Amino acid sequence: MAMRLTLMTTIFLVGCSAAIAAPTQDVILPASVIFATSTGYWEDDGNAPAVERAPATAESVSDSQERRHGYYKLFAVRQPDRTSKIYLQQIAQTETGPAIASTIELQEISDLKPYVTDIRPENSSGIIKQPGLFATIYLKTDPAAEPDGWTVLIDELGDITIEKATN
Numbered sequence: 001m002a003m004r005l006t007l008m009t010t011i012f013l014v015g016c017s018a019a020i021a022a023p024t025q026d027v028i029l030p031a032s033v034i035f036a037t038s039t040g041y042w043e044d045d046g047n048a049p050a051v052e053r054a055p056a057t058a059e060s061v062s063d064s065q066e067r068r069h070g071y072y073k074l075f076a077v078r079q080p081d082r083t084s085k086i087y088l089q090q091i092a093q094t095e096t097g098p099a100i101a102s103t104i105e106l107q108e109i110s111d112l113k114p115y116v117t118d119i120r121p122e123n124s125s126g127i128i129k130q131p132g133l134f135a136t137i138y139l140k141t142d143p144a145a146e147p148d149g150w151t152v153l154i155d156e157l158g159d160i161t162i163e164k165a166t167n
Contacts (some may be wrong), residue, residue, distance in 0.1 A: 040133030
């Protein structure tokens with residue numbers, strides 16, 4: 001009995017010391033974000049609306065008349081049913097680092113209840129110096145099917161076009 005008590009106490013103390021010694025990790029990116037890409041370029045005079053379909057709750061980076069610029073981030077968030085919702089963010093380059101200027105859901109894609117298999121930028125050479133975005137989202141509407149490509153295009157005026165890719 002004494003040996004069993006000693007063994008249980010030892011296991012308990014080892015477990016407690018391991019839990020105390022284990023560093024806590026900050027969650028940088030939620031596990032539900034399954035694909036993301038940063039690409040494209042945007043700029044405005046600080047007075048322009050974010051992206052054309054931004055919700056009224058879009059986070060404002062600045063109220064000044066200064067020119068703002070940055071890049072886009074396109075990402076997929078996995079839902080409990082394994083399908084995904086697709087979001088587009090404008091990321092502003094500020095003196096203190098990147099800041100979210102706006103976030104919108106790309107409803108045209110989310111409404112498909114897609115199983116996203118990849119998101120790719122037009123190229124992987126970094127931020128483009130011409131305004132706009134071009135990226136391809138690969139998705140399935142049936143888990144057993146082959147993925148289809150859908151393009152997301154933002155022109156120099158900030159207008160968003162989403163369509164099935166053609167080859």
